[in-house]
Structures are given as C-alpha cells and as structure tokens.
Amino acid sequence: MLTVTDLKKRYDDARAVSSVSVTLQPGELAVLVGRSGAGKTTLLRCLDGLERPDRGTITLNERPLGPTDVALVFQEGALLERKSVLENVLDGGLGREPAWRELVGWHAPTAKRQAIERLHAVGLGGYADRRVGDLSGGEKQRVGIARALQQEPRVLLADEPVASLDPETGRTVLELLAEVVREESLVGLVSLHQPALARAVADRYLGLDDGRLVLDASAADVGQERILEVYDGG
C-alpha cells in the first residue's frame, strides 16, 4: 500500500501540489486526471524522487518509499535510439547491478533472461536485437514498459505514456500497463489527457485541480460527467 500524506510542493511563487493525501492499493491502476498545470507531473515526480517535496511523507507498506521501489515510464519512452531493444531493457536494471557492469556493458545472464522474458510479456518476443530507433511509437512504449519492469519496482508510474500515439495504439499500450499492474500486484499511477482512454483502463480516478486533490474514487463509482469536469478544471 502506498500512502501519501499531506504532500506539498511549490516552485518559486507557483503552488504545484498542495496538501495531497491519498492511499493507493497494489494491483490497481489509478488514473491521474486534471487540466494542464494542475500538478500531475509534479506529483509523479515527487513519487519518483525526482523532486523533493516541501512537506509531507510518502510510504510504501509503512516504510519510506525508496528510489528502487519506483519506476517511471516516460512520455516518449526516454530510450536510447541507437541501442538495441535488449540493451535498453537491460539498462532499466542497472540500478540493481554493480557500477562496473555499466562501465563495461556486461550484464548477468539472469538479467538477460529476465529482460527477454519481459520483452515476450509486452508482446515484443523476437525484437531483442532490433534497433530502438527503427521501432514504431507503440513498440517503443512497450520497450519503455519492459525497461521499467526490469527495475523490479513495486510502484509503476507513467506520465502521459500514450500522448504521442494514435488512440488505438495508445489504448493497447495502456491495456498492457493495466495488465502488468494487476498481474504483478504493483501500485500503478498513470496521468492521462484523454478521457476515453482513461475510462478504458482506470480502476480508480485521482483528480487534481490547482494542486489540490478534488477527486479520489473507484472507477465504478464515478460518472463520465464528473471526470470531464475535473479535466476542465473543477
């Protein structure tokens, strides 16, 4: 269980996240909604440790959330285009391997086996040796997901992971994210701009407006109108 208590983050004179408290359960995909500037990215960055909150605590099963607990899937995958699919996935696990391995580019055989299994799990079996730069947007995002899973996180975050994809490809990628969250019992939190896609995969909705949490409800209990209201700011 991920527990955020009274989280606050300001940038100079801008209030980005204001007194957010929320509990997220493993095996559930929560979708973060809110208009542009509502604080979604800032909340995700605080959870990933990329930003230091001004106030508040973040715990996983009652212990402070650590950097190795969390993996973040970036909008464009943040992959190295010239490297192979397998190398990109293996890079996801580097945080858990000794630094010299990174320097000489040597990965443990077990890490390679796991990376190949993960590629199969995201529907990219047989893609290991392909150059990432030659893949489609949807395939790159699948590599991004496999790379995040290689970190063996307990918490999987994604900031607008399908923004650059067409709706159908975006939906397939999101369904994959939801599936890994459920199957691996991860805490999943994804920010999305498209209400229709959000509806297709959300177990739960969190809504931000001007940094405040204005919606926290199970997807079954919240109607489309309320979600559209939060997207519009409110």
Ligand SMILES: Nc1ncnc2c1ncn2[C@@H]1O[C@H](COP(=O)(O)OP(=O)(O)OP(=O)(O)O)[C@@H](O)[C@H]1O
């Ligand atoms: N590095 C920064 N320096 C100063 N202000 C920032 C910084 N990052 C975000 N902000 C401000 O904090 C507020 C929240 O921004 P944030 O990016 O978290 O919103 P968002 O909901 O993710 O928006 P979008 O949907 O457009 O990505 C905004 O007012 C933004 O201008």
